[in-house]
Amino acid sequence: MSLPHAILTALLEKPSSGLELARRFDKSIGYFWSATHQQIYRELGKLEQAGLIRALPSDAPTRGQKKEYEVLPAGRAELTAWTARAEDPKPIRDPLLLRMRAAGVVGVQGLEAELRRHLALHRQQLATYTEIEERDFPPERDTEEDRLRHLVLGGGIELETFWTTWLAKALAQVEEMTAGEGGAPAA
């Protein structure tokens, strides 16, 4: 139930069309809530139906034509309420951790390459975030919005830092295993 709120937030920051939103979901907002353009169009339809947003009146509202949306008061109210609503964190659900566990049962062949690849991807993501931090958040930030955005970005940076250090450690151990024996589980 977070996609509609992600869209409301993005639209409050700046009224946009569906495709513009999709592009912003590839950056900025998308760094912690991803969505495809199909999801976005569908959700825009629902939000409009529900009276939380409306299309800006324009000359040509047909297919293939740009269609911009803005948030209505009801939409802002819903977003405000959601900010304070009790919602439990979801349990961890990570395919890579699961694969490590599976490797314990069927052997570690091929796992090393995957760990290496993931490590590279996370390092890259970490570099991207760090760049953004240096560019957008100079030491003297003052507005509340800036501080919250910086906190969120900091969360992303620390998460990627966790993954790079954990993957490096895991890789070292798996390398040892692969070197040591044929790859069959030792149990």
Added chain:
Amino acid sequence: MSLPHAILTALLEKPSSGLELARRFDKSIGYFWSATHQQIYRELGKLEQAGLIRALPSDAPTRGQKKEYEVLPAGRAELTAWTARAEDPKPIRDPLLLRMRAAGVVGVQGLEAELRRHLALHRQQLATYTEIEERDFPPERDTEEDRLRHLVLGGGIELETFWTTWLAKALAQVEEMTAGEGGAPAA
């Protein structure tokens, strides 16, 4: 595409019925891949259809009767292949980070309580993992499977550690904001 592999892994560790699997998904495997019993039953049906697992022949295979499954060679092969398959990490998708961002736009009222609640939940989860580590992983572990399982658990511990420290920091800043002003965004 991870649920079938989670089930294969669990069944290789120990042939089980649907409900037994569901229970194990509330512990152990479920610490990094959760699933409800409905998902599990549906998936067991598919896996059996596909010839990756089979029901252990028993006297009474009716409704309400326990039905145990074991992994067939094709299932083990599929799991082995999956372990080495290239699969990119999914982008971060976290509702709490999103809510912080939304709070930057509509104000931080009510957010503090949620942060506090999440902090408590993550601390509890961290304590649970740490207990398991102390109980199940004494210093002299030797089999490959043990080492991999310990790595996975370590990942969970470090993830929860990240959340507790990040949430504590976020909470401190949001407290400051709530104390300072009425809660309206400062932009």
Added chain:
DNA sequence: TGCTTCATGTAATCTGTTACATGATTCA
């Protein structure tokens, strides 16, 4: 005119969630 890009959308499918139905077993 035809190619490319921008933009909106439909359809099908898969995954996950919630609520409920039903049979078997145990034990008071």
Added chain:
DNA sequence: TGAATCATGTAACAGATTACATGAAGCA
């Protein structure tokens, strides 16, 4: 017998993914 629990399952829906369809605008 009747209540509680164990166990398997159905149904309906919500959310996410993938592939494809279609129209508009710019430009060579």
